[in-house]
Amino acid sequence: MSAPTNTLQTYQAVGNREDLTDVIYRISPTDVPFMSGIGKNKAKSTLHEWQTQDLAAAGNNAQVEGDDATADATTPTVRLNNRTQISRKTVIVSGTQDDGMDPAGRKQELAYQISLKGLELKRDMEFALTQNTTAVTGSSTVARQLRGLEGWVATNNDLGAGGAAPNYGTNTAPTDGTQRAFTESxxxxxxxxxxxxxxxxxVVMLGGTQKQTFSTFQGNSTRFDKGEDRNLTAAIDVYESDFGAIKAVPNRFQRARTAFVLxxxxxxxxxxxxxxxxxxxxxxxxxKRMLxxxxxxxxxxxKSGGAIRDLL
Structure with missing residues (x-):
């Protein structure tokens, strides 16, 4: 059927108001699990330094009765450092858009754009903290760069063929090896x-593909599902190891081919x-605003943790 002759329809009408909801939908992830999960400290220079201490190796400590005491060898501290990195985002909004217009989904354009840039800056920081491989001293033309997890986890590594762990003492980046499947072993x-x-x-911090693989690990347990509730649990979030519970934390911003045990x-x-x-x-x-x-x-x-590198 067709409408009667001369029926005014929306196709011909002029002046109908637009239907624009006051909601803005955003899907870009903003969770930063590494930066959110670790502690915070104050740096006082662009070269931030701290010390670590090891104890002498344990051994059979048997002494002769009545013997004179002699000085044991001391283990000095190790002085480590990292460079500070500057990250920023900039917002510029015209006076007309900020003060004159009535935008949908936000009260003021400048405040809204600042909030978005704040989320983006946190994502950039998570990327640097997990992915940077070496520290860069910087100069008047080169930006300083911090060394992230990829370049710090040096002692305990499980590597693919041809892969090499980083050396933070010489500021040497890790070498990629042949990629292989992630396994429980x-x-x-x-x-x-x-x-x-x-x-x-x-914590084991890993990418999405490796998180799905992690959920297939059996450990020493047997899974049971109640058929009557029609629910199937496919994920494992905590792994009970011989040395304590390990929580699996997926991270969208770290390198997908590395699983960090921290x-x-x-x-x-x-x-x-x-x-x-x-x-x-x-x-x-x-x-204009700068974050x-x-x-x-x-x-x-x-050395309190390690990395499984070169994963598919």
Whole structure:
């Protein structure tokens, strides 16, 4: 059927108001599990330094009765450092858009854009804290760069063929090896190596594909599902190892080919300048804001955990 002759329809009408909801849908992930899960500290220079201490190796300590005491060898501290990195985002909004218009889904354009840039800056920081492989001193033309997890986890590594662990003492990046499947034996190996060094790893941080593989690990358990509830549990979030429980934490911003086994309490993000919003000079009919942060990664004791590298 067709409408009667001369029926005014929406196709011909002029002046109908637009139907624009007051909701803005966003799907881009903003969770930053590594930065959120570790401690915070204060840096006081662009070269942030700290010390670590090892004990002498344990041995059979048997002494002769009545013997004179002699001085034992001392184990000096190790002085480590990392460079601070500056990360920033900038917003410029015209006066007309900020003060004159009535945008849907937000009250004020400048405030909305600042909030978005804040989320983006956190994502960039998580990327640097997990993926950076070497520290860069920087110059008047080269930006300073912090060394992230990829370059810090040096002692306990499970590598693919041809792969090499990083050396933070010489500021040498890891070498990629042949990629291979993620297995439970690799995880157990790194947990055991970390425990032998004195660590108590409590988190395995990994990409989405490796998280799905992790959920297939059996350990020493048998799975049961109640058929009548029609629910199937396919995920494992906590792995009960011989040396304690390990929580699986997926991270979208780390390198997908690496699974980090970490004692989170040994790591800190140290801020020389915490994240702040700074007004920029007004040069015309626009408002300018800069979000800036200067920070670095402090590795309290990298041998408390390890890395399974070169994963498919």
């Amino acid at each position: 690799q995880l157990k190996n790194i947990i055991q190596l970390s425990w032998a060094q004195g660590g108590k790893p409590n 004692e989170l309490g040994r790591w800190k993000v140290s801020y020389l300048r915490p994240m702040r919003t700074t007004p920029l000079a007004k040069t015309g009919d626009a408002e 800036i942060c200067e920070y670095t990664l402090e590795a309290g004791q990298e």
